[in-house]
């Protein structure tokens with residue numbers, strides 16, 4: 001592709017990959033009740049207030065009071081928070097046995113994971129399955145030891161157990177050198193050591209920025225997105241969720257939908273959204289690396305590729321398995 005650079009000089013670009021430093025895409029893994037909802041609430045709340053102009057500690061305390069009154073307990077599948085100018089997309093993973101390949105699809109969309117473990121219970125059977133998939137996908141994890149305020153908390157022991165689990169699941173040396181952050185999600189506080197807890201979740205935000213790579217993308221290539229999930233909206237119909245791998249997409253753009261059987265069907269993006277807190281915000285154009293939602297292509301299914309109309313290249317599809325029914 002030949003296009004002028006900012007100074008008007010022509011430059012030749014051939015599938016040039018860049019790493020976006022303004023985005024992090026992470027999945028969150030936790031056994032039920034270990035505090036995932038509470039932690040994500042805290043991240044969303046603090047991400048919002050870090051942008052205001054008041055000392056962080058005061059604001060966190062204020063907002064915790066508000067939070068207790070409102071008692072938000074929603075855990076949306078896709079949320080996003082901005083910290084120090086970096087947008088962090090947080091994708092939930094199913095904590096239970098998963099027959100539909102959802103975990104693989106989520107792992108395909110992110111560049112790293114938060115593994116949340118309770119400071120008393122330690123890693124539980126249900127976290128193993130998802131962690132194994134994360135490690136197989138080559139991701140690095142940040143281990144978040146939560147509920148350090150519990151009377152019988154044994155954070156160091158829990159970290160050792162978690163390390164053993166990584167080794168058992170075949171973690172590489174790099175994956176086994178995970179960063180550990182200790183949290184009391186209920187209070188919205190975190191630290192790099194259980195004995196040195198900061199009065200906000202900043203150490204966790206910082207670890208996400210430091211430990212999880214930004215998405216690597218070809219920003220100028222033809223648009224390409226794998227439909228990773230779908231949700232139904234009463235007004236907009238089926239909405240497609242995925243990570244834009246390459247290029248840009250615009251509202252109103254004519255695209256190609258490549259079905260899993262390889263057929264190419266013309267389609268049109270009627271609306272585009274990015275995630276912001278618990279909401280979806282409509283935008284005009286989006287660049288590769290972000291996790292987005294698309295309305296207007298209601299006949300698409302999970303595993304389809306949405307691509308540039310002139311360059312309809314399919315991404316490798318991901319398993320959408322049906323549950324195995326055993327006949328006896």
Ligand code: GDP
Nearest residue numbers: 032033034035036037038146147183184185186
């Ligand atoms: P999820 O099932 O993983 O989403 O867990 P929740 O966020 O719903 O939390 C489960 C329970 O643990 C709730 O009663 C929370 O208030 C509580 N909880 C979460 N984080 C902490 C924490 O850091 N300390 C204590 N003591 N309780 C917590």
